[in-house]
Structure formats: C-alpha cells, structure tokens
Amino acid sequence: xxxxxxxxxxxxxxxxxxxxxxxxxxxxxxxxxxxxxxxxxxxxxxxxxxxxxxxxxxxxxxxxxxxxxxxxxxxxxxxxxxxxxxxxxxxxxxxxxxxxxxxxxxxxxxxxxxxxxxxxxxxxxxxxxxxxxxxxxxxxxxxxxxxxxxxxxxxxxxxxxxxxxxxxxxxxxxxxxxxxxxxxxxxxxxxxxxxxxxxxxxxxxxxxxxxxxxxxxxxxxxxxxxxxxxxxxxxxxxxxxxxxxxxxxxxxxxxxxxxxxxxxxxxx
Amino acid sequence: xxxxxxxxxxxxxxxxxxxxxxxxxxxxxxxxxxxxxxxxxxxxxxxxxxxxxxxxxxxxxxxxxxxxxxxxxxxxxxxxxxxxxxxxxxxxxxxxxxxxxxxxxxxxxxxxxxxxxxxxxxxxxxxxxxxxxxxxxxxxxxxxxxxxxxxxxxxxxxxxxxxxxxxxxxxxxxxxxxxxxxxxxxxxxxxxxxxxxxxxxxxxxxxxxxxxxxxxxxxxxxxxxxxxxxxxxxxxxxxxxxxxxxx
Ligand SMILES: [Zn+2]
Ligand SMILES: [Zn+2]
Numbered sequence: 035x036x037x038x039x040x041x042x043x044x045x046x047x048x049x050x051x052x053x054x055x056x057x058x059x060x061x062x063x064x065x066x067x068x069x070x071x072x073x074x075x076x077x078x079x080x081x082x083x084x085x086x087x088x089x090x091x092x093x094x095x096x097x098x099x100x101x102x103x104x105x106x107x108x109x110x111x112x113x114x115x116x117x118x119x120x121x122x123x124x125x126x127x128x129x130x131x132x133x134x135x136x137x138x139x140x141x142x143x144x145x146x147x148x149x150x151x152x153x154x155x156x157x158x159x160x161x162x163x164x165x166x167x168x169x170x171x172x173x174x175x176x177x178x179x180x181x182x183x184x185x186x187x188x189x190x191x192x193x194x195x196x197x198x199x200x201x202x203x204x205x206x207x208x209x210x211x212x213x214x215x216x217x218x219x220x221x222x223x224x225x226x227x228x229x230x231x232x233x234x235x236x237x238x239x240x241x242x243x244x245x246x247x248x249x250x251x252x253x254x255x256x257x258x259x260x261x262x263x264x265x266x267x268x269x270x271x272x273x274x275x276x277x278x279x280x281x282x283x284x285x286x287x288x289x290x291x292x293x294x295x296x297x298x299x300x301x302x
Numbered sequence: 303x304x305x306x307x308x309x310x311x312x313x314x315x316x317x318x319x320x321x322x323x324x325x326x327x328x329x330x331x332x333x334x335x336x337x338x339x340x341x342x343x344x345x346x347x348x349x350x351x352x353x354x355x356x357x358x359x360x361x362x363x364x365x366x367x368x369x370x371x372x373x374x375x376x377x378x379x380x381x382x383x384x385x386x387x388x389x390x391x392x393x394x395x396x397x398x399x400x401x402x403x404x405x406x407x408x409x410x411x412x413x414x415x416x417x418x419x420x421x422x423x424x425x426x427x428x429x430x431x432x433x434x435x436x437x438x439x440x441x442x443x444x445x446x447x448x449x450x451x452x453x454x455x456x457x458x459x460x461x462x463x464x465x466x467x468x469x470x471x472x473x474x475x476x477x478x479x480x481x482x483x484x485x486x487x488x489x490x491x492x493x494x495x496x497x498x499x500x501x502x503x504x505x506x507x508x509x510x511x512x513x514x515x516x517x518x519x520x521x522x523x524x525x526x527x528x529x530x531x532x533x534x535x536x537x538x539x540x541x542x543x544x545x546x547x548x549x
Binding site: 100 | 307309312313315316319339356359360362363364384395
C-alpha cells in the first residue's frame with residue numbers, strides 16, 4: 035500500500051479545482067521545453083550517478099509503461115518526464131534505451147513511438163501471434179471483440195467509414211448504441227471515447243455536414259498492433275470465403291509493413 | 303547460474319501479465335504450451351526452474367512470479383506480483399486515495415479478526431473514521447464490489463476475506479505492517495488468515511483449513527502439532543484439487 039504524501043490532501047476538498055484549466059497547456063510547454071540531452075550531457079549525467087540509481091529509474095519507467103499499457107493508454111513523453119524521469123531528465127535517452135532493451139529481452143514487447151510529433155509511445159507484442167487455443171482461458175476483454183468488428187468494417191470498406199454505417203452494423207450484431215448494453219454500458223462512449231483514447235480508432239468530423247457527421251479510420255495503435263491478414267482470415271471464416279477473394283484488401287494486407295512486423299525479429 | 307530467457311519464457315510471462323494469477327495445473331499447461339510453440343525442451347517437473355529463470359530477469363524490475371496457496375481450497379497458485387516500494391503500483395493507479403484508505407481499513411479489520419474476515423457492516427462503519435475524503439455508504443458498497451471484481455477481496459454472505467492473489471501479492475507488506483499480529487500457518491509456514499487456532503492459551507498456533515485437512519487425515523485423535531493438546535475443531539475433508547479454478 036502506498037503512503038504517498040500528497041500535500042493537497044491536507045487541505046480538504048476546496049483546492050483541487052483551481053489548477054484544472056491550465057494543465058493541458060502546461061504539459062505542452064513542459065514537452066516543448068524538454069530538449070533531448072546531447073550524448074555528451076548524457077555521458078556527464080551518468081558519471082554523477084551510481085549504476086543502482088540508473089537501474090532503479092529504469093525499473094520505474096518500465097513499471098509506468100506496463101501499468102499504462104494494461105489499459106492501452108499511450109504514454110506521453112511529457113508525462114513520463116514529469117511524473118517518472120523527473121530529475122534524471124538529463125539521461126533520458128539512456129533510460130529509454132535500457133527500458134526498451136528490457137521490454138525486448140524480458141517481456142517480448144517492443145516500445146514504439148506512434149506519434150513522433152507529440153512523442154507518444156505504446157508497447158506492442160513481438161512474439162508471433164499463435165492461432166489455436168491457449169491452454170488457459172485468457173480473460174479476454176469482450177470490448178476487444180467489438181473493436182475487432184469495427185476495425186474489420188473500416189478495413190473492408192477501404193480505410194474510412196461513416197459512423198452511421200458502423201452503428202447500423204453493430205445494431206445488426208445486437209449492440210444498439212441508443213440503448214445501455216449489459217456488457218459495455220454506454221457502447222457509443224466505449225467506441226468514440228475509449229477506443230479513440232487508446233488510439234485504436236480515429237473519429238473525425240466530416241466537413242460541411244449538417245447535421246454533424248463523423249467518420250472512423252484506424253488509429254495509430256491499430257496500425258502497428260492489429261494484423262490485417264488476421265482480419266481477412268476472420269472475414270473469410272465469417273463469410274465462408276477465401277481471404278484472397280477480396281483481392282484489393284488481400285494485396286493491402288500483405289504489402290503493409292504491419293503484416294511483417296512480428297516476423298522481423300531475425301534472431302529466432 | 304544465469305540461464306537465458308527465450309521466447310518460451312517471454313510468452314509465459316505475457317500470459318501471467320494478462321491473467322495476474324494462474325493455478326498450478328494451468329501454469330503447467332501454459333509451460334508445456336509455451337515450450338511447444340517455441341520448440342524448446344519441456345521437462346514437466348521443471349516448472350519452478352523455468353519460473354526461476356524468468357524471476358532472475360524480473361527481479362531488477364521489482365517484479366516476481368510467486369507461488370501461494372488458496373486458504374479455502376488449499377490449491378497452489380502462481381501470481382505475478384509487484385514488489386516496488388509501493389507494493390500496489392497497479393492498485394494505486396486504479397484506486398483513488400480515499401478508496402485506498404478504505405481498503406487499508408478493511409485490511410486492518412481482517413488482520414485483527416479471529417477468522418480472517420470482515421463483515422460489510424464493520425467495513426461500512428469504519429468508513430466513518432476516514433481521514434481522506436469520506437465515502438458515502440453507497441460508494442463504499444460500490445468500492446467493495448469493485449475490489450471483489452478486481453480480485454483483491456472475496457465475498458461470501460456479506461463477509462469479506464482477502465483473495466489468494468491479494469495474499470500472495472501483499473504478503474511482504476502485511477508482514478511488515480502487522481508484524482505482531484500476523485501469524486504463519488504451523489504446517490505450511492505461509493501467512494494465515496482463514497484458519498483454525500489452537501485453544502491452549504499458551505500455544506495458540508494457527509493452521510489453514512486445507513492444511514488441517516491434510517495434516518489430520520487418517521489420524522484417530524487430532525492433537526496440536528506444537529503443544530500436543532487435543533485439537534478441538536472440526537477436521538475438514540481433503541478437497542480434490544480443481545482444475546481451471548480462478549480465485
Ligand atoms: Zn498452511
Ligand atoms: Zn497448541
């Protein structure tokens with residue numbers, strides 16, 4: 035159990051809202067002012083620290099990634115520096131290098147920067163996906179089924195789909211966004227907030243529509259994490275067709291860099 | 303001796319991360335499965351060595367795959383635990399400060415209770431003495447449901463106990479925080495909550511119910527293994543290990 039000392043708790047509840055507004059801009063500033071230290075600076079920084087201190091900080095970064103990744107939330111560099119790396123920011127590149135090595139060698143995961151502009155990171159699995167049943171039932175998140183259906187729809191329709199199309203298909207599958215779903219609760223919220231926040235989906239307004247309409251695309255996480263050949267296999271099984279019969283999608287699935295992502299680790 | 307991790311170890315670890323906890327049979331099957339997928343040697347009796355290799359690499363990250371027993375069934379489980387100084391990194395990210403305070407109060411009640419449980423009434427009452435933002439009755443009840451759902455607590459007829467996963471994961475914390483109060487099982491030497499206690503006031507050892515069952519099986523007159531006094535409690539039957547049980 036943590037005994038975190040949050041000084042704010044001592045003042046009761048009145049204080050908490052005062053800084054709610056400027057946080058976002060504050061974080062952007064933080065990230066803007068964060069400049070990657072030079073190799074020289076890193077070298078000097080390392081000289082001042084014991085190996086144990088560097089290991090400890092690396093472990094904290096790894097933990098932070100794992101906790102966020104469990105909820106599929108991308109990690110912002112600004113948050114990472116502010117909440118975890120802190121006074122070690124002068125050796126940030128070294129810590130990230132070590133964390134990446136740990137993910138690779140111990141966890142079989144790969145750290146990927148999905149958004150180089152905003153410096154967002156996620157973890158993806160480096161191990162080959164296995165077809166066939168695992169000997170124990172993984173607590174599969176039922177929401178992932180929902181997500182897979184939506185990603186499939188988008189992919190099969192050429193990469194972009196109006197939301198009304200998605201809602202109609204989901205309704206046919208028994209998920210009516212107008213009603214509270216017993217498993218997902220507010221399913222529309224799950225789709226347009228949770229999946230979007232996790233970067234599985236992009237949900238953008240279609241310009242000049244009245245009433246306002248939105249469309250879906252694959253998000254950055256889906257691009258690196260979800261296998262398009264698998265989607266075709268899934269569609270094939272669903273419709274009793276060969277995956278090759280969707281020739282355009284088949285070509286796309288087998289040319290996209292994403293399809294070979296898990297096979298690139300050459301040491302096996 | 304530092305054996306290298308291979309993909310079979312990594313896949314096993316990933317399964318543990320996804321599940322949090324796996325029973326012994328399940329762990330054995332996963333071990334075999336991971337070895338088969340990655341074409342590495344599988345020795346059925348070497349599961350603990352296999353896990354030791356993973357642990358040697360996890361340790362610098364303050365994580366560990368640890369073995370423990372269900373106090374109810376006596377089955378063995380493996381859990382991936384976090385030993386960072388906060389002990390509950392995952393918990394602190396899932397629960398607000400006042401919710402953690404209520405959990406700590408529940409832990410108090412359970413540790414200081416005779417039988418290793420706390421009633422919902424007692425927990426609701428303890429919410430009145432919170433120092434962080436107070437929880438309403440309905441919020442407390444919701445929180446308890448969530449703690450059960452997230453597998454920190456078990457609930458039976460309004461009585462709350464610590465889940466096996468919680469005990470495995472929090473054992474070091476509980477041992478430090480409740481040094482004087484916590485007792486270990488005289489048979490298996492693990493921390494004991496739900497158990498039988500020797501009624502000899504100068505003895506008072508604890509034995510888990512499943513350990514009682516195994517220890518006294520076939521003994522005509524049960525006596526305390528420490529003080530030799532008559533063991534006055536009902537001796538439960540040895541349960542057959544279930545497969546695929548998740549506690
Ligand atoms: Zn015992
Ligand atoms: Zn005794």
